[in-house]
Amino acid sequence: MIRRPPSGLLRIPAQYLPFADAASDGLPMAQLLRLSLFQVSVGMATVMLLGTLNRVMIVELSVPATIVAIMIALPVLIAPFRTLLGFRSDTYRSAIGWKRIPYLWFGSLWQMGGLAVMPFALLVLSGEQTVGPAWAGEVLAALAFLMTGLGLHMTQTAGLALASDRADDETRPRVVALLYVMFLLGMGFSAVIIGWLLRDFSSLTLVRVVQGAALAGIVLNLIALWRQEKVRPMSREERTAPRPRFRDAWADLMRGGEAGRLLAVVFFGTMALNMQDVLLEPYGGEILGLSVSATTLLTALWATGALAGFALAGRMLAQGRDAFRIAGAGLVVGIYAFSAVIFSAPMSSPTLFYIGAVLIGFGSGLFAVSTLIAAMNMKAEGAAGHGLALGAWGAAQATAAGMAIALGGGLRDWVGTLALSGAWGDALNTPATGYSFVYHIEIGLIFVTLALLGPLVRSARPSTHSTGKPAPLGLADFPT
Numbered sequence: 001m002i003r004r005p006p007s008g009l010l011r012i013p014a015q016y017l018p019f020a021d022a023a024s025d026g027l028p029m030a031q032l033l034r035l036s037l038f039q040v041s042v043g044m045a046t047v048m049l050l051g052t053l054n055r056v057m058i059v060e061l062s063v064p065a066t067i068v069a070i071m072i073a074l075p076v077l078i079a080p081f082r083t084l085l086g087f088r089s090d091t092y093r094s095a096i097g098w099k100r101i102p103y104l105w106f107g108s109l110w111q112m113g114g115l116a117v118m119p120f121a122l123l124v125l126s127g128e129q130t131v132g133p134a135w136a137g138e139v140l141a142a143l144a145f146l147m148t149g150l151g152l153h154m155t156q157t158a159g160l161a162l163a164s165d166r167a168d169d170e171t172r173p174r175v176v177a178l179l180y181v182m183f184l185l186g187m188g189f190s191a192v193i194i195g196w197l198l199r200d201f202s203s204l205t206l207v208r209v210v211q212g213a214a215l216a217g218i219v220l221n222l223i224a225l226w227r228q229e230k231v232r233p234m235s236r237e238e239r240t241a242p243r244p245r246f247r248d249a250w251a252d253l254m255r256g257g258e259a260g261r262l263l264a265v266v267f268f269g270t271m272a273l274n275m276q277d278v279l280l281e282p283y284g285g286e287i288l289g290l291s292v293s294a295t296t297l298l299t300a301l302w303a304t305g306a307l308a309g310f311a312l313a314g315r316m317l318a319q320g321r322d323a324f325r326i327a328g329a330g331l332v333v334g335i336y337a338f339s340a341v342i343f344s345a346p347m348s349s350p351t352l353f354y355i356g357a358v359l360i361g362f363g364s365g366l367f368a369v370s371t372l373i374a375a376m377n378m379k380a381e382g383a384a385g386h387g388l389a390l391g392a393w394g395a396a397q398a399t400a401a402g403m404a405i406a407l408g409g410g411l412r413d414w415v416g417t418l419a420l421s422g423a424w425g426d427a428l429n430t431p432a433t434g435y436s437f438v439y440h441i442e443i444g445l446i447f448v449t450l451a452l453l454g455p456l457v458r459s460a461r462p463s464t465h466s467t468g469k470p471a472p473l474g475l476a477d478f479p480t
Helices: 027-034 037-060 064-078 083-091 101-125 137-164 172-198 203-225 235-240 246-254 260-273 278-286 292-318 321-342 348-375 385-420 430-461
Strands: none
Touching: 027 037, 027 172, 027 203, 037 064, 037 101, 037 137, 037 172, 037 203, 037 292, 064 083, 064 101, 064 137, 064 260, 064 385, 083 101, 083 137, 083 385, 101 137, 101 203, 137 172, 172 203, 172 292, 203 260, 246 260, 260 385, 260 430, 278 292, 278 348, 292 321, 321 348, 321 385, 321 430, 348 385, 385 430
16 A cells, blocks of 8 residues: 655654644644634734724823723723633533533623724714713723623633643643643734734724624634534533532632742732733834834734743743743843833834833743743642632732733823923923833832742742653643
């Protein structure tokens, strides 16, 4: 029998394909790649919420930064409920046995509905209103952001849980890592496409782009969830049996020792690296005179930096480096990043501004991945396991990000108003003062986080095999 030579991707050695070993009998590669489309949808929605829309509201629609910051923070502040959503999908019982698909489907509907009404709510918020109460814009925009945020978190939580269910013990970390990379790629490509579509901004173009993203999201999620979970009929007795209690598992986790300090590090470190999220694109537009298309590319640059940090953290951990020291390195990179952003204004240098954006993503990637690995290794007692530890990590990170976004916008408005009134003298009477103040606060928070991180670095021990050699850990081994 004559065997045909391999073609296409089959000619590439497996070691050069980072996720070639992520597939398994329970989750073939074709189904895994199709399932990963929900992460592309979530990445696209994240770009709309945290990138494009906040710049459009502040610069093009002249909405105060405080209101914009609150709107952007709303979907992030409800992210702590992801822990509860994941726990509920673990224990959900239906007549046909589905656990994840209902949450994935209704999350997709919430995400689509929020983005569908978003542009009209923003136009009303900006003052383009002829009838109705004056507060209608704020209420409608808040509802749109809440709907989109709830759908985003529900979709991502259920999708990651479904992928974990279908993968086996050996491939599960690589499967979740592939989904994380797809999320970053979705953010990067969506930022480029959305920026290109909004190069000639108008209200009608905004409506078309945002609603097009809503349609694309629901289509991608439908393709992703189709026939991904098997039907397993459940009896009435199985559906009515007592379920585990969330608070018992949480109490077990908090008795585990270093968990509290690690969560404090995650909280303050995330605040330090995220206060600029609502300000970076408006800073480029208002201070450096960049267009909507040019500032939307910042999200792609951030994602590129994050992927680079992700890969470097994998290489360093493979060499036996301590995860807490890598987190500290990420924080130090953040100091250089914010310094570059601050000096880009007096130097009128968009290039320095872009370099700062890449370094923010790079430092954030190092910090997020290393603290995530530390969370996976947190010691817990009783019912607490890795799932709850990672949920606690996500809750601390999301809560800090939401507070940071709201605080960043409020501080920028307050300080900017004082500076432009002349209260601080002619040297600070410039629109850049409010932005620069926030960036300096972030540098200060980085030093606070480094102080909290110190005891963890001193108590840490490198993870090794019984042979004493560092455990091999590459890019494909990181979960999210």
